[in-house]
Amino acid sequence: xxxxxxxxxxxxxxxxxxxxxxxxxxxxxxxxxxxxxxxxxxxxxxxxxxxxxxxxxxxxxxxxxxxxxxxxxxxxxxxxxxxxxxxxxxxxxxxxxxxxxxxxxxxxxxxxxxxxxxxxxxxxxxxxxxxxxxxxxxxxxxxxxxxxxxxxxxxxxxxxxxxxxxxxxxxxxxxxxxxxxxxxxxxxxxxxxxxxxxxxxxxxxxxxxxxxxxxxxxxxxxxxxxxxxxxxxxxxxxxxxxxxxxxxxxxxxxxxxxxxxxxxxxxxxxxxxxxxxxxxxxxxxxxxxxxxxxxxxxxxxxxxxxxxxxxxxxxxxxxxxxxxxxxxxxxxxxxxxxxxxxxxxxxxxxxxxxxxxxxxxxxxxxxxxxxxxxxxxxxxxxxxxxxxxxxxxxxxxxxxxxxxxxxxxxxxxxxxxxxxxxxxxxxxxxxxxxxxxxxxxxxxxxxxxxxxxxxxxxxxxxxxxxxxxxxxxxxxxxxxxxxxxxxxxxxxxxx
Numbered sequence: 001x002x003x004x005x006x007x008x009x010x011x012x013x014x015x016x017x018x019x020x021x022x023x024x025x026x027x028x029x030x031x032x033x034x035x036x037x038x039x040x041x042x043x044x045x046x047x048x049x050x051x052x053x054x055x056x057x058x059x060x061x062x063x064x065x066x067x068x069x070x071x072x073x074x075x076x077x078x079x080x081x082x083x084x085x086x087x088x089x090x091x092x093x094x095x096x097x098x099x100x101x102x103x104x105x106x107x108x109x110x111x112x113x114x115x116x117x118x119x120x121x122x123x124x125x126x127x128x129x130x131x132x133x134x135x136x137x138x139x140x141x142x143x144x145x146x147x148x149x150x151x152x153x154x155x156x157x158x159x160x161x162x163x164x165x166x167x168x169x170x171x172x173x174x175x176x177x178x179x180x181x182x183x184x185x186x187x188x189x190x191x192x193x194x195x196x197x198x199x200x201x202x203x204x205x206x207x208x209x210x211x212x213x214x215x216x217x218x219x220x221x222x223x224x225x226x227x228x229x230x231x232x233x234x235x236x237x238x239x240x241x242x243x244x245x246x247x248x249x250x251x252x253x254x255x256x257x258x259x260x261x262x263x264x265x266x267x268x269x270x271x272x273x274x275x276x277x278x279x280x281x282x283x284x285x286x287x288x289x290x291x292x293x294x295x296x297x298x299x300x301x302x303x304x305x306x307x308x309x310x311x312x313x314x315x316x317x318x319x320x321x322x323x324x325x326x327x328x329x330x331x332x333x334x335x336x337x338x339x340x341x342x343x344x345x346x347x348x349x350x351x352x353x354x355x356x357x358x359x360x361x362x363x364x365x366x367x368x369x370x371x372x373x374x375x376x377x378x379x380x381x382x383x384x385x386x387x388x389x390x391x392x393x394x395x396x397x398x399x400x401x402x403x404x405x406x407x408x409x410x411x412x413x414x415x416x417x418x419x420x421x422x423x424x425x426x427x428x429x430x431x432x433x434x435x436x437x438x439x440x441x442x443x444x445x446x447x448x449x450x451x452x453x454x455x456x457x458x459x460x461x462x463x464x465x466x467x468x469x470x471x472x473x474x475x476x477x478x479x480x481x482x483x484x485x486x487x488x489x490x491x492x493x494x495x
Contacts, residue, residue: 020118298456381404
């Protein structure tokens with residue numbers, strides 16, 4: 001895209017995000033956005049959400065530099081299944097109308113997830129960005145921040161001047177990457193740089209964690225490379241395997257200051273490193289009984305058992321009972337588990353109140369893959385009308401929640417689906433984790449920054465579930481072939 005030759009004076013920012021698991025039975029309507037996070041123009045709080053960091057970064061820069069910032073809507077729904085057509089179209093059109101009203105613009109900034117799928121739209125972000133490009137024109141800068149678990153499509157790349165994804169998995173750097181994206185967009189708007197974006201499609205599903213080798217070293221090297229020899233930004237799009245659409249897969253983005261050859265060289269080298277990780281990308285994940293036995297044998301606790309495949313952040317219910325039942329089979333072990341999504345059980349416990357004992361059925365409701373419900377005589381430990389917990393620089397609500405006790409096992413039940421980001425999930429409801437040998441959490445990776453400092457060990461557990469744990473076994477019908485690990489494949493350039 002053509003860079004401006006004048007100082008940026010009018011900048012627009014908006015955010016629309018969710019992550020769609022097409023294998024999930026949970027549907028998303030507009031109410032899901034309004035319940036989770038919805039901020040009309042001028043009402044975004046001073047703290048970011050996962051996909052709205054560009055608001056905070058742009059506000060800071062506007063205060064410092066004096067340009068005019070026009071804020072549009074910011075909306076987020078907890079990851080789930082398909083988004084209703086009306087929900088997506090109404091929010092999209094709301095933002096696009098705000099964009100039209102803000103014209104003329106030098107820069108448009110978007111905080112998106114990149115894996116939203118609605119009825120009739122496999123590429124919501126590409127649709128939104130291409131319509132935005134038609135409004136702002138070819139000379140304006142469009143800057144986009146994405147979650148790395150996105151589907152980077154041709155339409156998204158063609159419509160954007162700058163795309164930056166979070167580097168960390170877990171996503172501990174979403175605010176920093178938002179700052180990076182806004183900075184590059186402003187520099188491009190002032191004519192200081194001419195962004196050249198090269199994208200390599202690895203034709204592979206190659207997720208990895210950055211909290212451990214080899215992903216940790218890769219991200220450290222990426223951060224060290226940026227700003228050197230004309231390299232402005234580099235991102236790894238991990239992709240989101242739990243979506244049966246054409247554009248699933250891993251990609252590399254390299255942005256240089258008008259140096260296509262350099263961008264392709266960097267992207268190719270990083271792509272080779274990711275593909276060379278091979279089977280070393282993810283740790284061994286034992287089934288529940290094996291994981292509990294291993295944790296029980298540890299010298300000290302708490303050992304964190306990670307229910308990676310029943311993670312609400314992956315679009316599933318977060319109500320599976322496999323780990324809870326494995327812990328109940330070891331009644332001698334002081335343990336805790338949570339947060340399970342069960343608004344009905346929460347309402348029963350709220351009615352009974354702290355200290356009450358009752359027969360309660362909880363968990364195992366959303367699908368056959370959630371397992372069987374737990375039936376037990378429980379004690380209500382504590383209740384809250386709104387369990388709000390920290391997630392990096394933001395705050396997340398699990399809604400009304402309770403802690404219950406079954407012998408040596410304490411369980412958190414919540415009325416809103418959200419990951420167990422922080423020990424506050426337990427501590428705010430009277431559960432002292434330092435007294436537990438085992439703590440089971442519903443999360444894939446975002447638990448790590450807050451739980452790692454207190455963990456004697458961390459064991460990722462394969463409990464099965466509606467989030468497909470093995471890409472090679474996912475019954476894809478629409479994915480573009482060839483793609484590894486389903487096929488033998490070779491990387492191809494998108495740009």
